Amino acid sequence: MMRRLRGTGVSSGIAIGRIHVLAAKHDEVQRYVVKDADAEIARFRRAQDRALQQLKQLRDKAAKDFGEGKAELFDTHQLMLRDPDYLESVEGLISSSKVNAEYAVHSTAEQFAAMFRAMDSSYMQARAADVRDVSSRVIDILQAPAEADGQQEADAQPQGEPYILAAQDLDPSETVQLDRSKVLAFVTAEGSANSHTSILARSMGLPAIVGIGDELNEDFDGVYAIVDGSQGELLLDPDAETLHEYQSSQQRIEEHRRLLQELKGKPTVSSSGQRIRLYANIANPEEVDNVLANDAEGIGLFRSEFLYLESEDFPTEEFQFNAYKQVAQKMGDRLIVIRTLDIGADKQVAYFGLDKEDNPALGYRAIRICLTQPEIFKVQLRALLRASAFGNIAIMLPMITSVDEVRRSKAIIEEVKTELRAQDIEFNEGIQLGIMVETPASVVMAPELAKEVDFFSIGTNDLTQYTLACDRQNQKLHQFADPHSPAVLRMIEMTVTAAHKAGIWCGICGELGADLTLTDTYLRIGVDELSVSAPMILPLRGVIRGR
Known part of the structure; x- marks a missing residue:
């Protein structure tokens, strides 16, 4: 009899085949007393060195298969394995409690994973899996025969027909080693x-x-x-009717993909001649290759805060400059809209030293941090302006609620420009400046704000949250936080109207931009640009060209 199980779909598509269940690892790690703590620490360090070698090999494989952006994950894993706090915890346990290295690594991994899971940021919570992955690798090496090569995950994959892989959870290192010619899909009991x-x-x-x-x-x-x-959804033992239905859907998806590839290079113009620019959202420079592969016309949202989220301290001007310059050079003359740091709310960074807030979504975040800590803001602005000499970069300010905030920001930008001129450092004197419209206040003030900037970009995620007074992190409010609410759509239309009256362009960079059920609405109200995840570029183009 057919059974239907539900989880969270994290990668779209349909796969049909038999399941192979990957055996769980390290249900328990035995603890025992060692006589010579120094010898046990030396044993751990040998395992650490071997794990670092394996991670370097995985990095090379990931770079070859997925590009440098995804390969950097294994740079992060190597940093975790060299982290002084991590090493101090493992070696301290061995030294003080005379426990075996496997137990010390396992205990440290659980401690660090719990710390990550307790953080407010969903990005940081997901790092719990990474520290467990790194530690699991070391434990494997400690427990394996001396001649083992650390490729147990790859060797465990069955031969023969392609299969659906099922597991309690999959580590990134296991995922990279999957034989893509054999694995049709994967499902896990845990994960995010x-x-x-x-x-x-x-x-x-x-x-x-x-x-x-x-x-x-x-x-x-x-x-x-x-x-x-x-x-x-995972459907077990599907009946003939259900199987036929999904096989037909699978064929339609493949045909759709083929047709979408034919849209590459075609203009995004409706049958009535209305043009919308299709840009992509990115979080780091490594995503640019995917942006170009999907034929985006530009980048409408570079979430620069991820340069901060992925750093252990404030990223330097030079580090940021190189990141922005890399994107600018790859994109050529295509526009790149870079949002200044949007830290706070659900994106917490320990080294900022932000206080715990009862309602962080309404708290000290984004432009409020930049205006009250201009020394941080200026470092980013110098990097952005310097990089503007190498491509078509625009600056976008998040969480704007008033004209005063824009003018204060512009004054700081002018200070930085003056400094760069005095140092004979080139930058684009005509660089565009825009704002995120994501609060009811910015919608109400849109006619006045439009006189201060070159463009608007509507952040529909926060605009929905603030318009409907629904915390978007609260699972219980999903039925109330309706992004299709007439109130939200009216806010969008008011913003576009105000922009056009002032002679500036207006785009959408929130999740709602990729909602194909609203494409006709965007055409009707005259949205100039949509910035979406790269894989949505061609589907959107197909819909718009069909209107």
Whole structure:
């Protein structure tokens, strides 16, 4: 009898085949007393060195298969394994408690993972899986025979027909080593949409579901199943009618992909002659290759805060300059809209030293940090302006609620420009400046704000949150936080109207921009630009050209 299990779909698509269940690892790590703590520490360090060698090999493989952006994950893993606090914890346990290295590593991993899971940021919470992955690798080496090469994950994959891989969870290192010619999809009992494993699944083009729960177990091995990555559904023992329905859907998806490839290089113009520019959202320079592969006309949102989130201290001017310059040079003359740091709310960074807030979404964040700590803001602005000499960069300010905030920001930008001129450092004197419209205040003040800037970009995620007074991090409010609310759509239309009256352009860079059910609405109200995830560029182009 057919069973239907639900989880979180993290990579779309349909896969049909038999399930192979990957055996769980390290259910328990034995603790025992060692006589010579120094010898045990030396044993741990040998395992650490070997793990670092393996991570370097994985980095090379990831760079070859997925590009430098995804490969940097394993740079992060190497940094974790060299982290002084991590090493001090492992070696301290061995020294003080005379415990075996495996137990010390396992205990440290659980401690660090719990610390990450307790953080407010979903990005940082997902790092718990990374520290466990790194530690699991060291434990494997400590427990394996001396001649083992650390490739157990790859060797464990079955031969023969392609299969659906099921596991309690998948580490990023296991995911990278999957034989893509054999794996049709994967499903896991645990995991999150923000994990590196989920990101890799999307890069591989594999349908994937995480968080199915304890119902996913070893009894599923060999069971014929369907994975619907879009809906987050796993169908076990499908009946003939359901199987035929999904096989037809699978064929339609493949045909759709083929047709979309034919849209590359075509203008995004409706049948009535209305043009919308299709840009892409990115979080780091490594995503640019995917932006170009999907034929985006520019980058409408570079979330520069990820340069801060992924650093252990404030990123230097030179570090940021190189990142922005790399994107500018790759994109050529295409526009790159870089949002200044949007730290705070759900994106917390320890080294900023921000106080715990009862309501961080309404708190000290984004432009409020920049205006009250201009020394941080100026470092980023210098990097942005310097990089503007190498491409078509625009600066965008987040969380603007008043004309005064824009004018104060412009004054700081002018100070930085004056400094650069005095140092004979080149930058684009005509660089565009825009703002995010993501609060009711900025919508109401849009006619006045439009006189101060060159463009608007509507952040629909926060605009929905603030317009409807619904915390978008609160799972219980999803039924109330309706982004299709007439109030939200009216806010968007008011913003576009105000922009056009002032002679500036207006785009959308929030999740709603990729909502194909609203494309006709955007055409009707005259939205100039949509910035979406790179894989949505061609589907959107197809819809617009068909209107």
